[in-house]
Amino acid sequence: xxxxxxxxxxxxxxxxxxxxxxxxxxxxxxxxxxxxxxxxxxxxxxxxxxxxxxxxxxxxxxxxxxxxxxxxxxxxxxxxxxxxxxxxxxxxxxxxxxxxxxxxxxxxxxxxxxxxxxxxxxxxxxxxxxxxxxxxxxxxxxxxxxxxxxxxxxxxxxxxxxxxxxxxxxxxxxxxxxxxxxxxxxxxxxxxxxxxxxxxxxxxxxxxxxxxxxxxxxxxxxxxxxxxxxxxxxxxxxxxxxxxxxxxxxxxxxxxxxxxxxxxxxxxxxxxxxxxxxxxxxxxxxxxxxxxxxxxxxxxxxxxxxxxxxxxxxxxxxxxxxxxxxxxxxxxxxxxxxxxxxxxxxxxxxxxx
Amino acid sequence: xxxxxxxxxxxxxxxxxxxxxxxxxxxxxxxxxxxxxxxxxxxxxxxxxxxxxxxxxxxxxxxxxxxxxxxxxxxxxxxxxxxxxxxxxxxxxxxxxxxxxxxxxxxxxxxxxxxxxxxxxxxxxxxxxxxxxxxxxxxxxxxxxxxxxxxxxxxxxxxxxxxxxxxxxxxxxxxxxxxxxxxxxxxxxxxxxxxxxxxxxxxxxxxxxxxxxxxxxxxxxxxxxxxxxxxxxxxxxxxxxxxxxxxxxxx
Numbered sequence: 001x002x003x004x005x006x007x008x009x010x011x012x013x014x015x016x017x018x019x020x021x022x023x024x025x026x027x028x029x030x031x032x033x034x035x036x037x038x039x040x041x042x043x044x045x046x047x048x049x050x051x052x053x054x055x056x057x058x059x060x061x062x063x064x065x066x067x068x069x070x071x072x073x074x075x076x077x078x079x080x081x082x083x084x085x086x087x088x089x090x091x092x093x094x095x096x097x098x099x100x101x102x103x104x105x106x107x108x109x110x111x112x113x114x115x116x117x118x119x120x121x122x123x124x125x126x127x128x129x130x131x132x133x134x135x136x137x138x139x140x141x142x143x144x145x146x147x148x149x150x151x152x153x154x155x156x157x158x159x160x161x162x163x164x165x166x167x168x169x170x171x172x173x174x175x176x177x178x179x180x181x182x183x184x185x186x187x188x189x190x191x192x193x194x195x196x197x198x199x200x201x202x203x204x205x206x207x208x209x210x211x212x213x214x215x216x217x218x219x220x221x222x223x224x225x226x227x228x229x230x231x232x233x234x235x236x237x238x239x240x241x242x243x244x245x246x247x248x249x250x251x252x253x254x255x256x257x258x259x260x261x262x263x264x265x266x267x268x269x270x271x272x273x274x275x276x277x278x279x280x281x282x283x284x285x286x287x288x289x290x291x292x293x294x295x296x297x298x299x300x301x302x303x304x305x306x307x308x309x310x311x312x313x314x315x316x317x318x319x320x321x322x323x324x325x326x327x328x329x330x331x332x333x334x335x336x337x338x339x340x341x342x343x344x345x346x347x348x349x350x351x352x353x
Numbered sequence: 354x355x356x357x358x359x360x361x362x363x364x365x366x367x368x369x370x371x372x373x374x375x376x377x378x379x380x381x382x383x384x385x386x387x388x389x390x391x392x393x394x395x396x397x398x399x400x401x402x403x404x405x406x407x408x409x410x411x412x413x414x415x416x417x418x419x420x421x422x423x424x425x426x427x428x429x430x431x432x433x434x435x436x437x438x439x440x441x442x443x444x445x446x447x448x449x450x451x452x453x454x455x456x457x458x459x460x461x462x463x464x465x466x467x468x469x470x471x472x473x474x475x476x477x478x479x480x481x482x483x484x485x486x487x488x489x490x491x492x493x494x495x496x497x498x499x500x501x502x503x504x505x506x507x508x509x510x511x512x513x514x515x516x517x518x519x520x521x522x523x524x525x526x527x528x529x530x531x532x533x534x535x536x537x538x539x540x541x542x543x544x545x546x547x548x549x550x551x552x553x554x555x556x557x558x559x560x561x562x563x564x565x566x567x568x569x570x571x572x573x574x575x576x577x578x579x580x581x582x583x584x585x586x587x588x589x590x591x592x593x594x595x596x597x598x599x600x601x602x603x604x
Contacts, residue, residue, distance in 0.1 A: 042355060043354045043355045043357075043358040044355060044357045044358045044361065046358075047354075047358045047361060047362070047446075050446065054450055054454060055454070058454050061454065061455070062454075062455060065455055065457075068461075068462075068463035069463065071457050071458060071461075071463070072460060072461075072463045072464050074451050074455060074457035075381065075382065075457040075458065075459065075460050075536050076460075076536055076537050077447075077448065077451060078382050078448055078451050078452055078457060078536075079381075079382035079383060079535040079536030079537050080535065080537050081448040082370070082373065082379065082382045082383055082391070082448075082452070082535070083382070083383045083387065083534060083535035083537070085366075085370065085391075085394055086387065086390035086391055086393065086394040087390075088394075089393075089394035089397050089398065090390075090394070093397065170533075176476040177476065223404070223408075224408045227401055227404035227405060227408065228405075228408070230397075230401045230404075231356070231359055231360075231363065231401055231404075231405045232439075234363065234398065234401065235354070235359050235362070235363070235439060235442040235445065236439040236441060236442065238366075238442070238445050239439060239441030239442045239443070239444045239445055240441055242444040242445055242447055242448060243441070243444060245448070246447075248537060249537075252464075252537060253464075260576075261576060261577070281537070282537075283534075283537055283538050284534050284535065284537075284538075286534055287533045287534030287535065287537075287538045288538075290533040290534075290538060290602060291533075291538050291540075293473070294471045294473065294540055296473075296578070297576070323439070323441060
């Protein structure tokens with residue numbers, strides 16, 4: 001309930017793209033909506049005006065966007081959004097179904113009472129959500145709202161995008177000569193997910209979590225609650241997805257690829273460089289193995305770090321986690337995940353690779 | 354954003370996804386295999402938009418009936434708007450405009466020149482048909498030229514399709530972006546051109562090049578990976594292929 005003002009901040013921080021001049025002002029007008037008489041700027045009106053303006057000005061907009069760097073930026077931006085939306089919709093449908101149709105008691109019966117045991121069970125359960133990281137964020141949010149201990153939900157959130165069969169198969173295809181990478185990715189990701197869950201049982205505080213309330217209004221039918229949840233999650237997580245896609249596209253279009261070559265020479269720098277690259281690139285976990293395989297000059301350990309860090313924390317995920325769990329949570333969660341994921345990858349590769 | 358506006362945005366995004374999925378537009382951004390999921394999610398978004406509009410209409414009607422039954426209105430804004438809707442949703446308009454109005458082209462020479470060639474050592478080469486001339490994928494040619502030293506190619510006439518990219522010194526390359534999932538992970542595979550090259554080459558022009566295997570190789574300045582040459586005998590402009598990316602890595 002209290003969180004709804006927070007997501008407004010990132011909107012103003014994002015670099016204004018030439019195609020959307022009227023938008024930043026639009027939300028500011030919204031609080032006036034309750035006034036019932038006279039002329040007022042409510043959001044359907046603003047939306048209609050924005051749409052009309054953009055359609056009328058499409059000629060100049062196209063000219064402004066015809067520079068190669070802008071075209072490349074837009075292609076990557078649209079690609080990340082188009083690629084992630086189906087998985088986001090899948091996750092949102094699943095999360096709405098959990099929120100509306102699965103009784104809260106089911107989870108308390110399915111998971112062990114002891115949170116220390118519930119964490120690995122939830123982590124393993126991540127293997128059954130076939131999809132990439134965009135699907136797991138709304139599902140984990142629904143789990144917490146359904147009374148699942150946050151520690152278990154965190155283990156699920158972190159493991160699901162990395163250890164499901166689709167992602168592991170892609171990893172096997174990308175590393176035909178190193179089948180041990182598949183095992184290392186599975187073990188490393190599950191390990192980090194469980195450690196993060198256990199860490200939450202020791203240090204986590206529930207007041208860091210600010211879940212936007214979905215409380216059903218009295219007399220609301222199940223259908224209304226289901227579609228209300230779908231609408232809310234697509235609009236909110238989708239907004240954050242767009243934010244993440246913008247930063248990933250900026251990196252891809254602007255940053256030079258040649259600096260990677262120097263980083264590969266030092267083993268420690270190489271691991272750090274690929275971990276940071278995983279965060280910045282925000283590639284879907286179903287495709288990241290192919291990108292890792294193409295970074296031929298790097299060690300297998302560095303590539304494993306890329307594969308373990310990427311599905312757990314990246315720019316797009318950070319934005320979506322901040323939207324689903326609150327900024328206070330995301331700001332603490334992201335650095336801890338990043339450090340632990342690197343450590344987990346290094347330990348796993350020392351044992352398995 | 355009010356719920357009516359959200360319903361409109363959901364509907365527009367759903368329609369845009371259906372449009373992209375039903376035309377070949379989606380192939381500029383994602384792999385071909387994603388089409389069924391795209392259409393499905395577009396449909397779900399449209400249903401969500403209609404459901405939102407329907408429940409909003411019913412709620413408004415119920416509130417009106419409620420207000421008429423109790424002649425005394427009990428405070429404005431008492432309805433469902435107790436918590437405000439997320440403002441971040443306005444950002445969803447950006448990909449909508451980008452997809453509907455601009456529809457940016459597939460990645461081209463700009464990205465190709467900035468990124469190193471992504472040629473990979475194959476773990477087995479399939480047998481090529483015996484035809485001459487032989488139509489062969491650009492990635493396949495580059496792989497066979499570098500790692501098979503052209504044994505399976507011989508002296509046959511080869512037909513290769515790709516787009517033109519010019520490096521800083523103006524040397525021409527024929528490039529195909531290889532893709533695993535979406536354009537964010539697309540990487541170029543390059544071959545260098547020698548022989549009868551057209552005098553004027555515009556970057557991003559698609560060419561159908563006929564030529565033979567050349568043992569000459571060069572290094573990509575970006576990542577030091579090998580770039581094989583192709584001895585060109587003829588080059589003619591062709592329209593952009595239906596799927597501009599090479600998806601052979603997905604098989």
